[in-house]
Amino acid sequence: MTQPALAIPSLAEQPEPALVIALVGQPNVGKSSVFNDLTGQAQYVSNWPGKTSEPKCGDCDTDGMRIQMVDLPGTYSLSANSTEERIVRDFLIHQQPDVVALIVNATALERNLYLLAELLALPVKIVLGLNMLDTAAQQGIIIEPHVLEAALGLPVIPLNAARSQGVEELLQTAACLATQPLVDTPNRPEIRADHRDVLQALQELIAPYVPEPYPADWTALKLLEGDWQVTEMMQAHLGEQWQPVHAILMQHEDAILAIAGGRYEWIGRMMRAAVTQPRSGQLTLTDRIDRVATHPLWGMLILLGILGFLFWLTYALGTPLQTWLDVNLVQAGSLWAQAQMQAAPPWLTGLVVNGMIAGVGTVLTLLPILLIFFSVLGILEDLGYMARAAYVMDRFMHLMGLHGKSFLPLFLGFGCNVPAVMGARSIESPKARLITILVTPLVPCTARLAVLATLAPIFFGVHALWATWGLVALNLVVLTGVGIVLHEGLLGGEHKAFIMELPLYQLPNLRSIGASLWQRLVDFIKMAGSIILVVSVLLWALSTFPGGTIHTSILGLVGQKLAPLGRIMGLDWQMLVALLTSFVRKENTIPTLAVLYGVGTQGAGLADVLGSRLTQPAALAFLAVQMLFIPCMATLATIHQETRSWRWTVLSVVLLLAVSLAMGIAIYQGAALVGWM
Amino acid sequence: MFKHHRHHHRKIEHPVSNNGEFPLSQLPAGIAARVARVRGGHWLVNRIACLGFTPGAEVRLLQNYGNGPLIAIVRGSRLALGRGESEHILVKVIEA
Numbered sequence: 001m002t003q004p005a006l007a008i009p010s011l012a013e014q015p016e017p018a019l020v021i022a023l024v025g026q027p028n029v030g031k032s033s034v035f036n037d038l039t040g041q042a043q044y045v046s047n048w049p050g051k052t053s054e055p056k057c058g059d060c061d062t063d064g065m066r067i068q069m070v071d072l073p074g075t076y077s078l079s080a081n082s083t084e085e086r087i088v089r090d091f092l093i094h095q096q097p098d099v100v101a102l103i104v105n106a107t108a109l110e111r112n113l114y115l116l117a118e119l120l121a122l123p124v125k126i127v128l129g130l131n132m133l134d135t136a137a138q139q140g141i142i143i144e145p146h147v148l149e150a151a152l153g154l155p156v157i158p159l160n161a162a163r164s165q166g167v168e169e170l171l172q173t174a175a176c177l178a179t180q181p182l183v184d185t186p187n188r189p190e191i192r193a194d195h196r197d198v199l200q201a202l203q204e205l206i207a208p209y210v211p212e213p214y215p216a217d218w219t220a221l222k223l224l225e226g227d228w229q230v231t232e233m234m235q236a237h238l239g240e241q242w243q244p245v246h247a248i249l250m251q252h253e254d255a256i257l258a259i260a261g262g263r264y265e266w267i268g269r270m271m272r273a274a275v276t277q278p279r280s281g282q283l284t285l286t287d288r289i290d291r292v293a294t295h296p297l298w299g300m301l302i303l304l305g306i307l308g309f310l311f312w313l314t315y316a317l318g319t320p321l322q323t324w325l326d327v328n329l330v331q332a333g334s335l336w337a338q339a340q341m342q343a344a345p346p347w348l349t350g351l352v353v354n355g356m357i358a359g360v361g362t363v364l365t366l367l368p369i370l371l372i373f374f375s376v377l378g379i380l381e382d383l384g385y386m387a388r389a390a391y392v393m394d395r396f397m398h399l400m401g402l403h404g405k406s407f408l409p410l411f412l413g414f415g416c417n418v419p420a421v422m423g424a425r426s427i428e429s430p431k432a433r434l435i436t437i438l439v440t441p442l443v444p445c446t447a448r449l450a451v452l453a454t455l456a457p458i459f460f461g462v463h464a465l466w467a468t469w470g471l472v473a474l475n476l477v478v479l480t481g482v483g484i485v486l487h488e489g490l491l492g493g494e495h496k497a498f499i500m501e502l503p504l505y506q507l508p509n510l511r512s513i514g515a516s517l518w519q520r521l522v523d524f525i526k527m528a529g530s531i532i533l534v535v536s537v538l539l540w541a542l543s544t545f546p547g548g549t550i551h552t553s554i555l556g557l558v559g560q561k562l563a564p565l566g567r568i569m570g571l572d573w574q575m576l577v578a579l580l581t582s583f584v585r586k587e588n589t590i591p592t593l594a595v596l597y598g599v600g601t602q603g604a605g606l607a608d609v610l611g612s613r614l615t616q617p618a619a620l621a622f623l624a625v626q627m628l629f630i631p632c633m634a635t636l637a638t639i640h641q642e643t644r645s646w647r648w649t650v651l652s653v654v655l656l657l658a659v660s661l662a663m664g665i666a667i668y669q670g671a672a673l674v675g676w677m
Numbered sequence: 678m679f680k681h682h683r684h685h686h687r688k689i690e691h692p693v694s695n696n697g698e699f700p701l702s703q704l705p706a707g708i709a710a711r712v713a714r715v716r717g718g719h720w721l722v723n724r725i726a727c728l729g730f731t732p733g734a735e736v737r738l739l740q741n742y743g744n745g746p747l748i749a750i751v752r753g754s755r756l757a758l759g760r761g762e763s764e765h766i767l768v769k770v771i772e773a
Contacts, residue, residue: 077727081720108754111729141753226719257715260726264734264752277753286755287739294757296742391757395745498746498759499724 019067020095021174024088024119025103026112027074028384028503030131033161034103035071036515038171055091062171070097076111078118079222080229083430092122093213098178101170103129103159106136106143107504109275110267116152117189117263121218125182127174128152129166131159135506140278148274153185162509189266191221192258198248199224205245209237224255286504290388294502299392306389307411310376314369314415321368330361350544351537359536362585363528363634366418370524373412373419374517381426382508387500394498400483403427404498406436410479413443417635421642422520435486437639438652441631442479442659444472447586448627454590458607459619467620471627478628478659523641531637539584539633550595555580569625569664570618579629586632617671621664628660701766702747706738710768712751717765728756730766 025031039058056071072091073084080086092100100119104112119126130145149156155173159166191199203220210216211233222230223245231249235242271277292298334353341349380386386408394404402410405427413420420440427433444452452471456464543555550556559577566576574596581592590606597609614622630653631639640649698713712734715722729752730736739755740748746759 077723079723079727081724081727108752110752111754114727114729225723227723228719253719256719256722257726257731260723261731261733264729264731290739290748290755294740294748296745387757391746391748394757394759498757499728499762500757501728502748502755502757504755 018065019099019175019178020070020097021067021099021101021171021178022070022072022091022095022097023101023103024072024092024115025074026076026105026108026115026501028501029074029103029105029112030159030161030509031071031074031103032516033509033512034101034129034131034159034167034170035069036512037161037164037167038069040515055087060171062168062175065175067171067175075115077114078122079225080227086229089122092119092124096124096213098125099174100124100126101129101174102126103131103161105503106130106133107139107141108501109136109141109143110264110271113267113270114260114263117266120185120188121215121221123182123215125177125180126154127170127177128154128156129159129161129170130156131161132506133158134160135504139284139504142276144274148270151187151270151273153187162507162512187266187270189263191224191255192262192265195224195252195255195258195262198252198255202245202248205241205248206234206238209234209241211237221259223249224252225259226253226256284504286384286502289505290502293385293388294391296392299388303389303392306380306385310373311415313372313376318369318372322365325365325368326362330357330365333357333361346548347544351540354544355537355540356533359540359584359633360528360533363532364525366416366634367521367524369416370419370422370521371517373415373423374520375513377408377412377423377426378513378517379508382506382513384503384505386426387502390500391502398498400480402436402439402483402487403429403432404500406432409436410440410443413440413445414449415446417441417443417445417631418524418638421635421638422524424642431490434643434648435483435490437642438486438648438655439479439483441635441652441656442475442482442628444475444627445586447632451582451586451589451626452623455610455619455623458610459614459616459623467623471620471623474624474663475627478663482655482659524638527637527641528634531640532633535633535637536584539581543581550577550581550592556596565661568668569621569661570615570668571622571664572613575614575622579626582626582632583630584633589626617668617676620671621668624667625660625664628656628663630656630660697769698767699769700764701736701738701749701768702741702760702763704736704738704741704768704770706741709735709737709771711735711771712766713769714767715765716767721762721765725762725766729754735771736766736768 023031023035035056035058038060040060055073058069058071060067060069070091072088075082075085075088078085078089078092091097102116102119104116116126116128128148130143130148133143133145136143145156145158155177157166157170157173159170161167190196199220202223203217206220206223207216210219214233219230219234223234226249234245238245293302334357337352337357338349341352377386380389386405389408390404392404393407397404397407400406406424409420409423409426411420412423417440420443421437424433424436424440427436449472452468456468456471460467539555543550543553545553547553555577556573559573559580562576563573566573574593577596578589578592581588593610594606597606597613610619630636636649636653639652640646643649701710704710712730712732714732715725715730717725734751736749736751738747738749744760746757747763748755748757749763750756
């Protein structure tokens with residue numbers, strides 16, 4: 001199997017790796033620490049054929065051998081319960097990695113070994129990384145790795161991933177294991193005795209029909225478990241022969257419990273040999289913290305306190321830094337470019353200054369806020385608090401058809417939609433993540449709130465506060481409605497079960513948090529330098545040509561063509577163009593209006609014009625559309641980056657365009673109906 | 678039959694059922710019980726069972742306020758589960 005290592009490995013060429021090692025584990029086992037340790041910054045997303053979701057990959061070397069590590073999603077089992085579970089088992093069965101490195105958490109060894117019990121039914125070579133032994137010892141759980149190794153019949157490596165201890169040994173053991181032939185582990189979990197004959201009969205029935213590369217015994221087991229994917233597959237391959245198989249399965253609908261029970265019996269035998277458990281009923285530190293942190297009232301107050309702190313940090317530190325970057329990067333850059341380009345034609349100066357620097361620069365000024373949000377989120381996640389926040393918020397999020405874990409990303413949206421979309425990564429279920437991403441732009445960000453705060457007093461005078469609160473509430477109502485519709489449409493009742501692990505609290509691993517923070521910032525800067533750059537230049541051109549001003553530009557003309565649509569909402573074409581330019585950045589609405597009406601943004605100019613041009617219902621309709629309108633360029637680019645799909649990105653635009661315009665029309669026409677003019 | 682373990686917990690109705698089995702949602706916090714049965718569709722039973730709720734497993738609740746989700750300890754790990762899900766797990770109190 002082993003090939004000689006290449007003399008000069010070059011990342012650009014990405015030579016065929018000598019070995020492929022898959023990292024597998026349940027959630028909260030420190031798997032990403034191990035992955036970051038082994039691969040450093042050399043991570044990339046790889047496209048495996050036929051996969052919609054790409055596992056993260058990274059390269060490393062041991063003994064001169066080039067190894068590709070594949071970080072598979074964290075899963076509790078290998079059923080078809082969730083998309084992640086399907087990704088993991090499809091990868092193991094179809095891509096057949098040389099070795100599977102299973103990382104387990106010593107503090108929850110019993111449940112963690114369930115995944116091992118499942119893996120043993122597949123023809124894979126396994127090395128077990130036993131992480132968090134020290135934390136387990138603090139809990140009074142004493143594990144003897146050598147005894148466990150002897151009981152399981154496969155290599156067990158003690159790890160302290162947070163301190164990089166044992167990681168290299170894990171890699172070497174895996175590389176060594178890859179060179180040896182696959183041997184059957186003598187000690188494998190078995191189905192509970194009362195179902196042994198059924199499994200045997202089933203396996204004999206289906207064996208000739210099981211397609212490559214699926215193992216027949218594994219397939220029989222999954223059929224008995226009621227796994228829908230394997231059931232569909234075998235139904236297709238068995239054809240006429242499905243009937244007797246189906247009859248057996250119908251008689252043994254309870255077999256899942258016999259299989260899972262059998263696995264836990266096997267785990268119990270392994271545990272008895274190698275693990276000393278503490279006396280039960282002792283109150284741990286985690287229990288003490290949880291008495292407060294998961295309390296219906298105190299837990300909520302703690303969560304609000306943390307969020308309050310996060311936003312205080314954003315305003316106290318993030319906003320000044322953002323302003324500083326705006327002055328010293330965007331504005332200074334613009335002036336410098338203008339000075340350098342005095343000899344250049346005006347259109348070229350416009351392209352560089354108003355197109356490239358204004359667009360990309362503005363997006364880059366979001367960096368300090370992203371940095372703050374993701375540092376705090378990373379620490380909370382590593383600490384184990386995120387699961388508690390999800391638990392506390394779950395009953396409220398369920399009303400919106402969302403999971404408790406959607407709460408934090410959505411809440412971040414009030415600051416900025418970009419980190420909110422990125423923050424949805426912490427939601428494991430891909431469909432729930434997608435729904436969260438799609439509804440995120442309905443959370444009013446600071447930029448939109450600033451526009452609202454500027455315009456509401458102009459239109460509504462003393463009633464401005466009521467209008468403002470009403471419009472923010474409208475956004476949240478629409479968010480709930482869209483959330484429920486998407487949930488029914490996309491999930492169709494699946495994933496409604498709420499079962500979530502609450503990991504032990506532990507000190508955060510700053511190195512690992514730093515690594516993923518760095519990855520996010522690099523992704524974001526790459527995005528600003530590519531897609532944002534192109535879109536900025538394109539929008540600048542649309543608002544400049546022909547004629548050199550926005551009045552005569554294509555954007556202006558589009559606005560004028562759309563005038564009939566505007567009239568249904570009581571708006572003139574200038575308002576529509578202002579909405580369109582808010583795509584670059586939401587604050588653009590006000591300067592665009594000022595330019596189009598030929599007045600200054602400061603003082604009474606704009607206020608007079610707007611106040612005289614719009615009736616109150618039309619003004620309300622305009623503000624509602626502005627609050628619900630399509631996401632800004634940076635958010636949209638992030639949606640594309642996170643979903644990796646143009647389809648969902650376009651759908652997000654269409655959805656919000658439809659919702660916002662429908663709301664604008666409903667408000668204006670509704671007001672006309674009830675005679676409010 | 679049950680002592681109410683923590684005074685601040687809302688009083689939970691005494692479960693009435695055949696042969697001592699009752700839903701996990703009715704187990705007061707702090708009382709050790711054993712899983713007797715898990716009922717429901719394939720998907721839910723599989724999910725519940727692989728996380729450790731199989732017949733015979735010992736379970737204890739850390740939190741049960743009589744409404745909303747609850748927190749259980751099963752097979753050495755803490756799991757939060759919705760009240761609806763906990764109705765599917767039937768338990769029997771372990772007599773001391």
